[in-house]
Amino acid sequence: MSILVLADHHDGQLGSATAHVVAAAQQMAKESGGDIDVLVAGENVSAVAETAAQLDGVTRVRVADNAVYAHQLAEPLGDLLAALADDYSHVLASASTTGKNVLPRLAALKDVSQLSDIIGVASADTFQRPIYAGNAIATVQSADRLKVITVRTSAFEAVSESGSAAIETVDTVVDNALSAFVGEELAQSERPELGAAKVVISGGRGMGSGENFKLLDGIADKLGAAIGASRAAVDAGFVPNDMQVGQTGKIVAPELYIAVGISGAIQHLAGMKDSKVIVAINKDEEAPIFQIADYGLVADLFEALPELESKL
Amino acid sequence: MKILVAVKRVIDYNVKIRVKPDNSDVDLTNVKMAMNPFCEIAVEEAVRLKERGVASEVVAVTVGPKAAQEQLRTALALGADRAIHINTSAETDEKVESLAVAKLLQKVVEEEQPQLVILGKQAIDTDNNQTGQMLAALTGLPQGTFASEVKVEGDKLQVTREIDGGLQTVALSLPAIVTTDLRLNEPRYAKLPDIMKAKKKPLATQTPAELGVEVASKVTLLKVESPAERQGGIKVGSVDELVEKLKNEAKVIS
Numbered sequence: 001m002s003i004l005v006l007a008d009h010h011d012g013q014l015g016s017a018t019a020h021v022v023a024a025a026q027q028m029a030k031e032s033g034g035d036i037d038v039l040v041a042g043e044n045v046s047a048v049a050e051t052a053a054q055l056d057g058v059t060r061v062r063v064a065d066n067a068v069y070a071h072q073l074a075e076p077l078g079d080l081l082a083a084l085a086d087d088y089s090h091v092l093a094s095a096s097t098t099g100k101n102v103l104p105r106l107a108a109l110k111d112v113s114q115l116s117d118i119i120g121v122a123s124a125d126t127f128q129r130p131i132y133a134g135n136a137i138a139t140v141q142s143a144d145r146l147k148v149i150t151v152r153t154s155a156f157e158a159v160s161e162s163g164s165a166a167i168e169t170v171d172t173v174v175d176n177a178l179s180a181f182v183g184e185e186l187a188q189s190e191r192p193e194l195g196a197a198k199v200v201i202s203g204g205r206g207m208g209s210g211e212n213f214k215l216l217d218g219i220a221d222k223l224g225a226a227i228g229a230s231r232a233a234v235d236a237g238f239v240p241n242d243m244q245v246g247q248t249g250k251i252v253a254p255e256l257y258i259a260v261g262i263s264g265a266i267q268h269l270a271g272m273k274d275s276k277v278i279v280a281i282n283k284d285e286e287a288p289i290f291q292i293a294d295y296g297l298v299a300d301l302f303e304a305l306p307e308l309e310s311k312l
Numbered sequence: 313m314k315i316l317v318a319v320k321r322v323i324d325y326n327v328k329i330r331v332k333p334d335n336s337d338v339d340l341t342n343v344k345m346a347m348n349p350f351c352e353i354a355v356e357e358a359v360r361l362k363e364r365g366v367a368s369e370v371v372a373v374t375v376g377p378k379a380a381q382e383q384l385r386t387a388l389a390l391g392a393d394r395a396i397h398i399n400t401s402a403e404t405d406e407k408v409e410s411l412a413v414a415k416l417l418q419k420v421v422e423e424e425q426p427q428l429v430i431l432g433k434q435a436i437d438t439d440n441n442q443t444g445q446m447l448a449a450l451t452g453l454p455q456g457t458f459a460s461e462v463k464v465e466g467d468k469l470q471v472t473r474e475i476d477g478g479l480q481t482v483a484l485s486l487p488a489i490v491t492t493d494l495r496l497n498e499p500r501y502a503k504l505p506d507i508m509k510a511k512k513k514p515l516a517t518q519t520p521a522e523l524g525v526e527v528a529s530k531v532t533l534l535k536v537e538s539p540a541e542r543q544g545g546i547k548v549g550s551v552d553e554l555v556e557k558l559k560n561e562a563k564v565i566s
């Protein structure tokens with residue numbers, strides 16, 4: 001049977017997550033040799049579909065382009081997926097806020113379980129996923145006829161873009177009298193996406209204020225880094241919510257993660273401990289973050305950051 | 313309006329968990345348990361809506377073993393008016409998947425007819441982030457997940473949601489399902505007199521069998537392992553040494 005991947009997209013652009021989800025789908029399709037289809041649902045999404053068609057391993061891109069799917073609200077998107085799901089053995093999405101919003105809805109409509117945030121594929125029905133903030137890894141096997149799964153993108157290497165899949169229109173249009181889009185406040189940033197950046201530098205409560213986060217800017221510029229934060233920094237209003245790294249925020253695994261003024265609570269570690277190299281800058285030498293850091297610098301961040309910027 | 317708020321008994325978020333030596337599961341013997349932090353936020357929101365005169369009654373519900381009544385008493389102490397315990401110990405060795413929880417809650421929704429159901433966005437044990445969305449699908453209701461603000465406006469519910477790029481606001485018809493994110497509110501602590509009073513508030517018990525819900529799941533837990541331990545590294549003495557190591561040893565910057 002075939003696999004359906006729900007594409008992530010925003011502002012007419014395919015999200016980087018989808019190439020990772022397709023990679024996970026390829027591992028599941030290995031035994032069955034089934035097709036991998038990508039569903040692009042939204043309004044005015046033809047450019048998204050064209051990019052998705054270039055992803056390696058994709059057989060068909062199915063496009064549901066209608067105003068009812070604008071902003072990918074869970075109610076219509078869930079109904080659309082439920083209408084299409086019978087042709088598939090697996091429906092996958094990234095563990096983005098869109099994927100997490102809609103896939104459980106699909107699973108319940110189809111009376112099957114959903115598996116969240118998988119990090120490994122053992123076979124077409126057996127998967128690894130983190131539980132307890134990543135402090136344990138569960139291997140689970142699903143006997144459901146339809147497997148509905150969200151994928152942790154940092155755990156799967158993205159497929160490349162040399163394909164040319166067929167693009168098909170999906171005519172299914174559903175009603176939505178339940179929910180309506182009112183507005184959006186999106187952070188504007190020239191920097192790379194947190195989930196896709198090779199380098200991430202994050203600030204915690206130790207930064208002291210939103211103003212002081214500027215101390216990270218120069219370093220981020222020099223390293224091409226994305227800027228993240230701990231929950232404490234977000235709760236204190238220093239920075240917006242979409243910068244939170246952790247169990248209940250974004251999960252990142254860059255080449256280099258620099259934690260500044262962050263103590264290293266398990267909920268924060270859950271979001272970054274799979275980074276290749278971890279640097280911690282903290283004035284408290286007992287801070288738990290040092291137990292997992294490859295390079296720890298015990299220093300006052302207000303002195304260390306300007307010096308670091310000048311020496312890069 | 314009547315609000316139904318769902319709470320879950322989980323490991324206390326400060327506790328470091330251990331995997332059982334036979335890798336069958338996580339070891340929860342003698343571990344401190346508590347209300348899931350996102351559920352505390354859900355209870356707080358419901359109670360605030362009542363304090364503001366928007367809600368008239370707050371009903372707390374849990375699906376879990378007998379001991380989960382402790383968490384219902386906590387919800388009652390925080391301001392819920394009455395509680396419903398769906399006792400699952402007998403059939404399931406205390407583990408019920410999100411889909412089964414959602415089916416049980418669906419029955420409670422049918423019975424209680426609340427205008428609003430508030431749940432935590434995820435439980436910190438399974439980290440599933442599913443139950444609210446599943447309940448919304450089963451009841452055919454709209455969902456406002458990962459909420460950081462909830463406003464009742466006439467016959468609509470306006471929910472601001474924490475999404476990947478920032479915030480999104482949606483308007484939902486009522487009744488509706490909401491799941492809470494961290495920034496929705498800061499939960500209060502229960503005061504001693506309220507804890508005493510909570511002991512006298514009504515708590516009804518039901519079983520999945522009485523509700524006619526089959527809780528068995530098609531997902532099998534094959535094994536549970538500890539993640540690869542990260543080896544701690546070294547302390548560097550200066551910014552210069554840090555830059556040198558990153559360039560020449562780790563080779564992650566040039």
Ligand SMILES: Cc1cc2nc3c(=O)[nH]c(=O)nc-3n(C[C@H](O)[C@H](O)[C@H](O)COP(=O)(O)OP(=O)(O)OC[C@H]3O[C@@H](n4cnc5c(N)ncnc54)[C@H](O)[C@@H]3O)c2cc1C
Nearest residue numbers: 204205206230231232246247248261262263268283284301
């Ligand atoms: C349900 C739940 C979910 C959660 N989810 C997340 C999550 O997703 N992500 C997350 O990050 N947290 C999460 N948390 C919160 C987590 O438990 C911690 O409270 C939080 O990570 C602490 O943030 P922090 O390290 O910035 O602050 P603190 O723990 O207060 O640490 C601040 C650090 O800064 C250092 N410092 C202070 N001043 C300086 C200075 N001048 N120079 C150098 N160092 C300095 C201090 O020594 C200290 O180590 C969650 C908690 C719960 C209950």
